[in-house]
Amino acid sequence: MAQKMAITLNVNGTGHDILVEPRKTLSDALRGDCGLTGTNVGCEHGVCGACTVLLDGVPVRSCLMFAVQAQGGELRTVEGLAAAPANGGKLHALQQAFIDNHALQCGFCTSGFLMLAAGTLEQQPDIDDASLREVLSSNLCRCTGYQNILRAVRQVRDAGNGGAR
Numbered sequence: 001m002a003q004k005m006a007i008t009l010n011v012n013g014t015g016h017d018i019l020v021e022p023r024k025t026l027s028d029a030l031r032g033d034c035g036l037t038g039t040n041v042g043c044e045h046g047v048c049g050a051c052t053v054l055l056d057g058v059p060v061r062s063c064l065m066f067a068v069q070a071q072g073g074e075l076r077t078v079e080g081l082a083a084a085p086a087n088g089g090k091l092h093a094l095q096q097a098f099i100d101n102h103a104l105q106c107g108f109c110t111s112g113f114l115m116l117a118a119g120t121l122e123q124q125p126d127i128d129d130a131s132l133r134e135v136l137s138s139n140l141c142r143c144t145g146y147q148n149i150l151r152a153v154r155q156v157r158d159a160g161n162g163g164a165r
C-alpha cells in the first residue's frame with residue numbers, strides 16, 4: 001500500500017487536513033475524508049458528471065482528479081451553495097429554481113448539475129440558450145429531466161443572479 005500523504009483541501013472556505021493515498025480520487029476524499037457526501041459518484045470514469053465540483057471556479061469531475069492535485073485550490077461543493085444555517089440557510093438561486101421547476105426526480109445527478117450550472121453562470125452570466133444546452137449536455141440525468149433542468153438554469157440566467165442566494 002502506498003504511503004499516505006498529509007494534505008489540506010480547502011472546501012467551501014474551510015480547510016480539511018486529511019491523510020490520503022496519492023491515488024485517492026478527489027471525489028472519494030471529499031466524501032470519505034471530509035465528510036461531504038453531497039457530491040455523488042456515478043460512473044467513476046468521467047462520463048456522467050454527477051461528481052462535478054468547482055475548483056477555482058471551474059467545473060471539474062472530481063472522480064477524474066486525485067485529491068493531492070486539488071491542494072492549494074479553492075474547492076466548492078454543493079454543501080457550499082446555500083447560506084450557512086447560522087446565516088439564515090437561504091438557498092442559492094439555482095437550488096430554488098430547481099425546486100420551482102421540478103428539475104430533479106431521484107436527485108442523484110442534482111448536485112453535479114447545480115455545480116456545473118453555478119460555475120457556468122458565474123463565468124458566462126449571459127450565456128445563450130444553445131451554448132447553455134451544450135454545456136448541460138455534458139452531464140447525465142438517468143431520470144431524463146433535462147428540459148426542466150434547462151428551464152431552471154435559464155430562469156436564473158434571465159434573472160441575472162447566477163451567483164446569488
Ligand code: FES
Pocket residue numbers: 040041042043044045046047048049050051052061062063064
Ligand atoms: S462519477 Fe465522475 S463523471 Fe461520473
Ligand code: FES
Pocket residue numbers: 103104105106107108109110140141142143144145
Ligand atoms: S434526477 Fe435522477 S438522475 Fe437526474
